Amino acid sequence: MSDKHTFVLVHGGMCCGRWWRETADMLRAKGHEVYTPTLTGLGERAHLTGRKVNLTTHALDVANLVKWEELKDTVLVGHSYGGMVISAAAELIPEGTIRSIVYLDAMYLDDGECVFDAAPEFKDAVGDADEIPTPSPSMFGYDGAIAAYMERTGSPQPVETFAEKLKLTGARDRVPVKTFVLALNSGIPAFQDYYDRLKPDPSWRTETMDTRHNMMLEAPEETAAVLLRAAI
Template sequence: MSTNPATFVLVHGGWWAGDWWWKDVAQPLRAAGHSVYTPVLTGLGPRSHLLSPDVDLSTHILDIANLIKWEELDNIVLVGHSYAGMVISGVAENVPEGIIRSIVYLDAFFPEDGQSVADFFPPEALEAIIGKDDPVPPPNWFGGDNAALTALLTKGGTPHPRAALFEPARLTGARDRIAKKTYVLAATNPGGNADTARKLRADPSWTVEEIDCGHMTMIDAPKETAEILLRAIP
């Protein structure tokens, strides 16, 4: 692990969005001397007033790539939770090589070139969410029995930009050239990313970690999540 302070960029997933999700993860990272950014994607949570049919995956990739550009960030540990696996994969393609030193998929989608979020769901499962008048998944979608997590999810989220679920990732291998790569599996997520974890365990360039919690690891297991992120510093 490097002794130089890292810059963590923590990118939330879909539907439920806000920097407060990360507070119990960000605090120990900052206490260890690292910088932490917790941006909110366009059209979600506190930025839901910007939701429009034009907001897509490319918008969200630019949200993060422009943060990196204008804040002049370097020595980055880029972390994407859930849907943000799509986002961070695209960000790696849109910033100069070497700025992102480590990439972490936190129980996240792991797309190949040409795949969209919709490709990870059976059509009926996706339609059960986006076809509703209030297209937000129910709290039990994400597993875990943490009371704080259940209370936050029950408050309700915001609709996810529909176009972002169908725009395919455009990848040329930039993700694979990042120095340190980690996938984190949430073991009790009922949706499950076990197949992704299994595939990456067979690749010696990847580290695969596992947490015994539900999908929202930053709420269900913030201490363990922070410890894994600290280990992801190159």
Template sequence: MATFVLVPGFWLGGWAWREVTADLRGRGHDVYPVTLTGVAERAHLAGPEVGLETHTADLTGLIEAEELRDVVLVGHSGGGMPVTQAADRMPDRIARVVYVESGPLPDGMSQFDTNPPEEQERLRALIGDGHLLPPPAWEPAEDPQNLAGLD
């Protein structure tokens, strides 16, 4: 059986992997869904000091603390960046890296750099004096999966 560490995209917590986690565990795999520092239910930990290094430390810390080996490290969207960095830092512990709606960025490029200049300007305006983009607007009644009603 395999060991999976599941990393959600921006603004999401480990709970976003609920169905995947249940399915993989039902097949006998070990699964560790992660909520990165400063997002979702850990949003109260956000601050200017929280960034890619913190998120990478979340992953490497988990892998070390749980003594995981041969890990399938899965990153969704913005979770792909700390997944890439964690895999680079502990290649002896990682069996595979899987990107879902993501992928490794070229060296020296940030996620922000992937946006055209006009979008970068719009995003900077949203950030203002803060350090993070605000989560996108979400109306539970309009959510096709109606995630608000899930336990």
């Protein structure tokens, strides 16, 4: 097996692929291939937003990247809401293409569940609007430079991406290497629940990071190291 890896890093909700920049640069400096797509309707692709954009759209963003870049032996990483995307994308990517799947303080929901089921506060915030507003960085415990960056690069979330329910047949479970990484200071109880659920399972690896939720902004070097361990 080559010691060089191909990473596809999927960002979370209300942000963009730019959030991976420092971590991606560190991985590339070590000779790895890294893709950081921005999902439809967010960031520089905000002009494509609307109720037509749903979880399936985002899964296709990732699956089509893998297809058209002809990626093989891929390390597929999802942060936060990105866990929903990689779960759905795994169903669309040919089996054997993903060698490692990583949930980085990410949603790990089951078939028939949606983000609004796990985080009803976002449903309360959106009402009848087409987009979910960006939350305050203080919600995640951030202030100062990181908070300012989050505010500059945050992006409203197309509402149907949180409303569409996952359709799973077990593709993610068949990926050879599976890792869940918990941010110890994220303050989001659901992620602790996912970690506790997966830790006893011998088919999963689990790690913790002494950071808040957005570890790629807070600790990019440590994030890169965690992803490299998950790739092996």
